[in-house]
């Protein structure tokens with residue numbers, strides 16, 4: 342099976358590539374310059390040339406704070422760009438897996454978010470990703486939307502790598518403890534996406550396998566909890582660590598507002614697809630161990 346994935350160096354693309362052989366699929370990254378989501382005319386031809394059985398739209402404008410200053414570009418890439426990928430999937434007659442985010446929610450619910458809960462993005466990034474969901478749903482493609490959250494991995498830029506880097510030069514790091522979410526390992530997510538893609542291709546027209554699903558690490562954490570887990574794992578392996586000073590969002594001002602409650606409920610994906618991502622604590626340990634492995638430096 343051939344899975345075309347948008348993007349090249351992204352965390353999820355790299356994780357899908359790493360997982361492909363063991364999962365027995367071919368993953369074909371399609372990125373800039375051939376496919377640029379900001380250039381609609383580039384999308385269809387670049388994807389069609391890969392002759393995919395399934396398309397995963399993993400590329401996105403992911404710089405949450407910068408998106409506040411570049412809302413139009415974020416909207417073009419994450420909103421209209423997703424629509425262009427979806428109409429390509431429709432034209433090619435192959436299923437589309439659109440990757441979306443917890444930041445489509447306003448963060449005010451007192452429990453983990455369900456797929457059926459109302460959206461209400463607080464940021465330019467969140468609004469652009471919601472526009473992407475809407476464009477995908479309106480495209481006529483055979484679509485499935487996976488919302489994930491707080492993605493980290495040995496690849497690219499992410500919070501886990503930021504914490505380890507900061508700890509090299511600091512003894513103490515202030516980290517917000519009043520935003521709760523579902524930290525998600527990109528390798529775990531990649532495994533679930535491949536399983537899902539196989540099911541979509543094997544059972545066309547099976548409505549129960551399609552729709553919006555939440556796919557995030559099991560359990561919950563604040564960013565401060567996540568930082569503490571990273572440093573505990575790193576210290577145990579002789580890597581860098583720092584004391585975490587637990588602070589409030591109001592004491593860490595950022596251009597973008599972020600949801601206070603970003604936890605995603607994964608029950609629907611478990612019920613319909615039998616897919617459950619591992620507890621975040623286990624996967625954070627694996628990620629830190631990979632980052633500290635001697636072969637990497």
Ligand SMILES: NC(=O)C1=CN([C@@H]2O[C@H](COP(=O)(O)OP(=O)(O)OC[C@H]3O[C@@H](n4cnc5c(N)ncnc54)[C@H](OP(=O)(O)O)[C@@H]3O)[C@@H](O)[C@H]2O)C=CC1
Nearest residue numbers: 348349350351352353377378379400401403442489491492
């Ligand atoms: N990171 C996170 O915490 C979360 C991410 N998500 C979603 O998951 C998906 C994967 O995220 P992740 O792997 O972390 O992303 P990264 O930030 O690691 O990578 C972004 C990817 O998007 C590509 N990209 C950006 N702009 C364009 C463009 N104009 N045309 C083509 N490709 C472009 C980049 O391309 P290039 O390779 O050329 O740099 C890169 O491959 C995204 O849809 C994101 O919105 C959802 C929740 C959490």
Ligand SMILES: Cc1cn([C@H]2C[C@H](O)[C@@H](COP(=O)(O)OP(=O)(O)O[C@H]3O[C@@H](C)C(=O)[C@@H](O)[C@H]3O)O2)c(=O)[nH]c1=O
Nearest residue numbers: 403405442443444490491492500515516517564593599
């Ligand atoms: C670096 C740092 C961040 N923070 C806070 C700021 C913010 O509230 C939180 C996370 O900051 P980051 O900028 O790393 O994460 P952020 O860019 O908000 O991550 C988001 O990315 C997009 C793409 C998504 O879709 C989301 O699911 C989510 O993963 O941690 C601290 O408190 N101390 C620090 O030293």
Ligand SMILES: [Mg+2]
Nearest residue numbers: 403404405406
């Ligand atoms: Mg960020």
